[in-house]
Amino acid sequence: MFKKKGLKLLLASSLVLAAAGCGTNSSESSNNGSKEPAGESSEQITINFMHLWPEGVSAGQNKIVNQIIKAYQDEHKNVTIKQEVLDNEQYKNKLKVLSASNKLPDVGVTWAAGFLQPYVEGKLFTPVDDLLSGELNGKFVSGTTEAYAIDGKTYALPLEFNIAPVYYNKSLFEKYKLEIPQTYEELKAVAKTLSENGIAPIALGNKDRWTGSLWYMYLADRIAGQQTLSSAINGEGAFTDEGLLQAATEVQTLVDSQAFVKGFNGLSNEEAKSEFLNGKAAMYMMGTWELPNFTSNEDIPKEFRDSVGFFKFPKVEGGKGDINSWVGGPGVGLFVSENSAVKAEAKAFVEYFVTQWGEQSVTGAGVIPATKVDTASMELPQLYIDLFNEMNQASSITLFADVQMQASAAETHLNMIQALFGKAVTPEKFSEEHDKAIAAGK
């Protein structure tokens, strides 16, 4: 008796399992080859969209994403956009895991250059050049789509464009009668005055490592010049160049003069940022993606937001760099998966998304979009407008080193940055390790 019952139970449970397993590949068939993306057909289509703007962390962006999706679904009744939202680090990991099992979402978020490369080599992203010649032709800020191009094909459409200024606390500067530093020597003097008064001069969360990389990049740019720096990064030049060596030495000089917050190598960027937001540190170098925190974020006291200004990284006397040269680059872009069953529809959605994002992200999230936007007609915070204008006058923009390099070289770069700031390596060793890693990556 029991025997039979047990068997039945087993049978039933295995059936349930099998049924559950079958449920996933439902929306398999679709008009893959058709040139007409969506609109007329009554067929139900689901586009999976994975992004990294969770409501808690990026409220502004999250709202815009939802608005755009809603509008798109209203216009295309047969299309459902299914979102999966993860935060930055989790997003990167999940993307890699999904890639390994070839299960990328139809549309997703990617970074440029070095990050993109393995995915392109693995034939996981589809080229989106056809979108560039369509409605979006000429809409992008020059230099943005190029960062997503490999071997003449563009694999993602950029959404943001960022540069990294030094933000500073005006009221602290006033209190200690400090001027905006025009030269690097002045910057060091400002740092000295601040630290003598018990204020941490610069907030730096170097546990994240790319944060320290920004400082090295600017010193390298100002001392050795933009050309020398970028050719060292792409392997044509060398980090053992005299100017680049000097930049590494200057990093350690800054560390020695206690220009950065205490324990910066153990602090995350978020922790360091809170030092700046609390008024305990006077300066903070970060990408323009932080702008909303200094302009429109209601969680941060208005008094503080009003006292935030920015300045360009100062010139170094005798250096080859130009004060209008920036470190920055496109933020994230949207890709379409090569293996997507709804490729045409996904591309149409990406085109729509990028177009809508341009204007809405300016007013809604305060980020600087990669598409050209006429800001004259909008009411925007002054800090935003000033930085926007700076960007238009930029003489050159050097892409963040860790984004530009290949993954393994980027990892060496970041480790070496932390070691340099922690005085665990000499500038010479720092430069040699870079050249070794970049040569190995080729």
Added chain:
Amino acid sequence: MDKVLSNKKIIALYVLPSLLLILAIVYIPIVLTAYYGLNKWNGIGAMTFVGLDNYLALFKDATFWSSAWHSLLLAVFSGMSLLLYLIVAMVLAARIKGAQLFRKIYLIPMLLSSVAIAQLWLKIYHPTNGVLNSMLESLGFANPPAWLAEPSLVLYALFIPILWQYAGFYILIYYAALKNIPASLEEAARIDGANALQIAWRIKLPLVMEVIKVTIVLAVVGSLKYFDLIFVMTDGGPNGASEVMASYMYHEAFRAYDFGYGSAIGFFLLVICLAATWVIRKLTASKDTIQYS
């Protein structure tokens, strides 16, 4: 019921589902990991078979050895702290006043997730606003170190929350084992004139020896593959000063896109854990197990 369980086919049938599951989610991945270790693979594109290259490179990799050393240090520290946990458990099991309350106090860290613990201790260790440094400063230490940024201190600063996190777990195990000892044994010893220390050393300790052996294995193997708190609190930094084997594996696979090498580290880690278990078993093996009588 007995009839059913003596039928070999039925036994096989009942064992099969979990056997398949454990094969699929434990043993097959182990074999796959060993195999990936033989390849150069960025995790996305095609794999290139490179034979033992990754495994051989491991032996020459200074970072790997320093991370292995850090893991070993953690294992030694957890092993030693077991003694402390045992003493606490003995005190708690000795029907002292408020034992209930203390047991709860020790258990609470176990109930928190690792990330929550990490956040808590990040606040404690914060170089300027942290509880620890504020306390030290008010005690007159002018310039307390930035605990998580100092390469020579960071590892030990991390050990404290790790050991704190697991204290409750081991105390609970020891407590349960000690409570299992029949009260009559202790009473008999007391009548014979043994003091508390003698009872602990001569009676309680031998009787919980088997449990102690198990906890040593648990603590050592657990330490060798430890990951979470270190990952959240320092990410192996600064400059690799708190890198352990598991975090190094993660960095190689997921940050540097070298899944082949990462897998080789992972497989090596498994081998080390098995070896450690075997060695501990050998060292602590005793022919005659003492039993309650």
